[in-house]
Amino acid sequence: MFDNKERTNIEELGEFGLINYLTKNIKLVQKSTIKGVGDDAAVLDFGGKKTLVSTDMLLEGIHFDLAYTPLKHLGYKAIQVNLSDIYAMNGTASQVTVSIGISSKFPLEAVEELYEGIYLACDKYNVDLVGGDTSSSKQGLVISVTSIGYADEKDIVYRNGAEEGDLICVSGDLGGAYTGLQLLEREKLIYLENPNIQPDLEGKDYIIERQLKPEARRDIVDLLKEIEVKPTAMIDISDGLASELLHICKQSDKGCNLYEEKIPLDPMTFDTAREFNLDPTVCALSGGEDYELLFTVKQTDYDKIKFKMDITIIGYITEPSAGCNLVTKGGVVHALTAQGWNAFTPPAG
C-alpha cells in the first residue's frame, strides 16, 4: 500500500494534532455550510428544503481487506457508499462527517492516504466534510460516515411508492463488484502461498474498479431531473438486486416480475463469473456493492427512458398477491429470494 520509508507516529501528533493535520486543507463549497469542522457541531442551513441524513460503518475484516484495498480507494469508497443513499432519495448530497478508529501503530502517511481518497470523493461530488471524530482503535480500522443532503419535499423518492404496472429500472450494470471481489480474493490467496507471484489482474480493470472504487450515481439523479421523470420508488443497490427489489416490494406492499434476460451485465462480469464457476445472474442478484440505483417509474414515462443508455428496464411491479418473481431466460418462474450479502456471514469469509 505504502512503503515504509516515511512513518510518522500518530501518537506524537495526538488527537487534536491529527485532526488539525487531516482537516487543514478543507475548503467549504456548499452555501448551506455555515460552520464546518472545529466546533462541537457543524452548522448547516437548508432554508426551506428538507434535510436528508444517512450513515454507514465500514469495518476492517468485514467490509474491506487491507491486503488488497489501497487506502485511498477505501476512503473514496467510504464516501461513495454514503452519498449513494442520499441519491437514492433523489436528493443532493451536501455534507459528510467522517469518524475513524485507527491503530496508533498506523503511520500518519497511511491515514493521509485514506483521507486523500475521502477528499477526492468529496471534491468530485461537491460535498463538504464538516465534522468527525478520530480515535485510537485496538481493533483494526473502523470508518463511519454520515452524509447529509437536501431535496425539495416534492422531489423526495421513498422506497414505498411503487404502484402496480410501474416499470422496474436499474442504472449501469450489475454483479461487477462481486466478481471483482472474487478476483481480488483469489490473487490474495495465491500471494499468501507464494509472495513472489505478482497478482494477475491484467485486463480486469473494470470489475476491480467496481469493487474498489465505486461511483455513486448522482448522474442518474441529474438525468432523471433533466428528462422530468420522478421515480415512484428508489433504492441503491448495496446488498444485491434481489434484496433491494424485495425491499421496494415489501415497503410498497406490491409484487414484481423480474426478467433474468434483462438484467444488465458487463461482458467482463459475465466471463469472470464463469471463470469462477459462478452463475452471472446470481452475481447480479446477490453480489451487492454495485451502488447502482434501482427504481420504479410509471408506464407513462416509458418513452422518456427507453433510449437512455445507462438505464435498463428489467421488469414490472404487480399486485402483492402475485408475489415477487424471477422469470428465467428459459421462461421458468421462481420466487425471488434475497441471498444477498449478509453483514453477519460475509461471502468473502
Add this chain to the structure above:
Amino acid sequence: MFDNKERTNIEELGEFGLINYLTKNIKLVQKSTIKGVGDDAAVLDFGGKKTLVSTDMLLEGIHFDLAYTPLKHLGYKAIQVNLSDIYAMNGTASQVTVSIGISSKFPLEAVEELYEGIYLACDKYNVDLVGGDTSSSKQGLVISVTSIGYADEKDIVYRNGAEEGDLICVSGDLGGAYTGLQLLEREKLIYLENPNIQPDLEGKDYIIERQLKPEARRDIVDLLKEIEVKPTAMIDISDGLASELLHICKQSDKGCNLYEEKIPLDPMTFDTAREFNLDPTVCALSGGEDYELLFTVKQTDYDKIKFKMDITIIGYITEPSAGCNLVTKGGVVHALTAQGWNAFTPPAG
C-alpha cells in the same frame, strides 16, 4: 452483565432481521422528523432554523471496558456524549443516527440491552433515532453516533466568541467521571486476581454514575435561555477542563486566568482522588468525560448567574498576550496545559 440463559444468535436474524428487531418500537416525537429509519436516508425538516450535526465514535478497549460497563449504560452514554455537543452549541438536539459493529457471537439479548440504554436516552432527551447501520465486527464492539439538532441563527454559540473580561463559567462539578473510572479499574484488577471478591463500590454511586451514565446538560441550555444569558463561547467538557478552556482561548484568540480554588469538586471526587494519591484539581483539569458545559459570559450578565446553584464562575478571559494561566490556591501562577485524556494514549490503558 447479563446471564447466559437467554442467548439468541444474531446470525439467525441476519442484518435486516436485527435492524427490524432493534427499531420496531421507535416512536418519532420530533415534528422535524419527516421520515426516520427504513429508507436510504432519514428526512428532516427544520424550516428556517439552522441545522447542527455532530458525531462521535466509541470503541471497545479505548472508550469503554465491558468488564465493568453495563451495556445499557453504554448505550445511554453513547447518546449523551453526542447530545452534549449539540447543547454545547446552545442548540436543541432532535435526532440521532446510531451505527454499531458487533461480534456475531454477541447474543441478541446483549444488543437489546445496549439499545435499551440508547432508547432510554433518546426518550429522556426527546430525541428521535432516525437511522443507522448494523454490522458484524471482528474487532469488538464499535458504536458510532451522529446527532442532529437545530437552533435559531442568533442563538448559536461557537467556541470562538470569548472577549476580554468575560467570565468563565462551568456547570456542575468536575473530575467525578475520572475518579469513578479509577475506582472501576481498581475493582476490575481485584476481581481479575480473585473472582470471589465482590466489587467494593459502596457509597460511591455518584462518581460511578458520573463515569458510566453521564447526563448531557440540556437543563443548562434551558436555564441560560430562561435567564436570558447568551454565552459568548461554549464547549462541552469531554477531554478535561484545561483542554477545553485552551480550545476556547485558542479559537477566540484570547488568554485566561483560571482559579484553582473556584473549580467545583464534589466531596466524593475529592476524597476518592486522595485515596488514589491523585491531586483532585488535576482530576478536574485533565480527567475528562464530565460532559459539563464550559462557557464564557459578559460581565454584565454576572447578576443573572451569580446565584445559580449549578453554575460556577471559575475565572475570566484576558488579552491573548497574558497567556492561559492557572492561579493555584497558594496564589502561584502556572501556564495552563492540556494533559487531558488523549485518545491515543488512554489513561485507563
